[in-house]
Amino acid sequence: MSVAALKSQTRKEERPASPASPDLRGPHSKIPRGAEKTAKKSFGATAVGMATVALITFGFMIRRQEVLVPGEGLGYTLGLVGGLMMLLLLVYPAFKRSRFFGTGKKAAFWFQWHMLLGIAGPLLIFFHSNFSLGAMNSNVALFSMILVAGSGVIGRYIYTHIHSGLSGARLDVGSLLTQATKLMAGIEEDVGGSGGLLTKALADFSTRATPKRPGILQSALHVMMMPVQLRLSQSHIMAQVHRSIAHNGKAQNWTAAEVKAHTRAAKNHVSEFMLAVSRAAQFAFWERMFALWHVLHVPLFFLLLVSGVIHVVAVHLY
Numbered sequence: 001m002s003v004a005a006l007k008s009q010t011r012k013e014e015r016p017a018s019p020a021s022p023d024l025r026g027p028h029s030k031i032p033r034g035a036e037k038t039a040k041k042s043f044g045a046t047a048v049g050m051a052t053v054a055l056i057t058f059g060f061m062i063r064r065q066e067v068l069v070p071g072e073g074l075g076y077t078l079g080l081v082g083g084l085m086m087l088l089l090l091v092y093p094a095f096k097r098s099r100f101f102g103t104g105k106k107a108a109f110w111f112q113w114h115m116l117l118g119i120a121g122p123l124l125i126f127f128h129s130n131f132s133l134g135a136m137n138s139n140v141a142l143f144s145m146i147l148v149a150g151s152g153v154i155g156r157y158i159y160t161h162i163h164s165g166l167s168g169a170r171l172d173v174g175s176l177l178t179q180a181t182k183l184m185a186g187i188e189e190d191v192g193g194s195g196g197l198l199t200k201a202l203a204d205f206s207t208r209a210t211p212k213r214p215g216i217l218q219s220a221l222h223v224m225m226m227p228v229q230l231r232l233s234q235s236h237i238m239a240q241v242h243r244s245i246a247h248n249g250k251a252q253n254w255t256a257a258e259v260k261a262h263t264r265a266a267k268n269h270v271s272e273f274m275l276a277v278s279r280a281a282q283f284a285f286w287e288r289m290f291a292l293w294h295v296l297h298v299p300l301f302f303l304l305l306v307s308g309v310i311h312v313v314a315v316h317l318y
């Protein structure tokens with residue numbers, strides 16, 4: 001199936017196009033454009049993740065020394081601040097559909113705070129509980145919190161596959177495929193023409209990248225195998241790129257620097273093409289996953305809300 005066929009197939013599944021231009025750079029992108037920004041963001045997320053694991057390990061190791069007591073002094077304050085943080089993070093879900101937030105920088109800002117508070121709040125609650133279990137009401141609140149925060153992290157992973165960054169703008173599958181079609185022609189130009197061999201190799205990749213059966217298990221398997229498929233296809237396509245450049249370079253007396261420039265341009269465009277096609281081909285699967293995730297996340301959140309209120313009332317009454 002060609003990009004055009006994939007385009008007509010996905011058109012049925014598409015949401016209304018977002019006004020934002022498509023961000024081809026997914027969570028595992030190797031595209032150089034804007035690479036520093038992406039690297040900075042993923043460094044930030046890794047740093048937050050590592051600091052969280054380090055603090056949890058530290059707190060767990062010193063729990064027997066009972067430095068913190070849940071009902072007194074610093075232990076109590078940490079519980080209060082952690083609880084308030086979790087209330088504050090609700091600003092994002094409460095207003096995300098409002099005109100004030102909309103999409104773009106404001107939405108991304110509040111979403112980032114939602115995630116940060118969603119990690120910092122539970123972390124403070126862990127220290128408040130001194131990494132130990134207590135009365136039934138406390139345990140239910142604690143496990144609900146762990147489930148909601150854990151589910152949030154999974155939700156963020158799924159979110160990146162169907163959105164353009166953290167701005168709230170959905171990926172526009174139509175634009176991704178239009179971009180892929182343009183890149184196809186661009187790659188032929190990069191190598192100085194391949195008699196349609198490269199176009200065929202790129203179209204073959206699109207066919208393989210498109211899931212044949214819509215079943216959820218088959219789609220999941222297809223998505224899991226995608227990185228392997230990407231790697232294999234990329235080396236096959238790049239071999240054709242090198243052959244075409246060697247042939248045209250010889251015929252047109254390209255200098256070594258020209259050969260290098262043609263190869264670099266083709267390599268970048270091939271990566272962009274493959275990423276655009278694979279993101280478009282996986283969109284329907286991740287969108288379904290996100291809908292399923294909501295079905296789980298929202299009831300867990302209400303469980304946390306109710307158990308949290310019961311816990312606060314119980315500890316102040318008895």
Ligand code: HEM
Pocket residue numbers: 086089093096114115117118119121122145148149150151152153154155156157159294297298301304
């Ligand atoms: C105890 C902590 C947390 C609570 C109480 C919480 C609560 C919520 C709520 C109520 C929603 C809205 C669901 C909806 O729109 O139907 C939501 C959405 C979301 N949360 Fe959290 N969350 C927490 C932690 C986290 C963490 C740690 C992350 C990621 C690191 C995260 C990522 C997300 C994502 C990706 C969404 C969907 C956003 C969207 O659709 O625009 N959450 N959360």
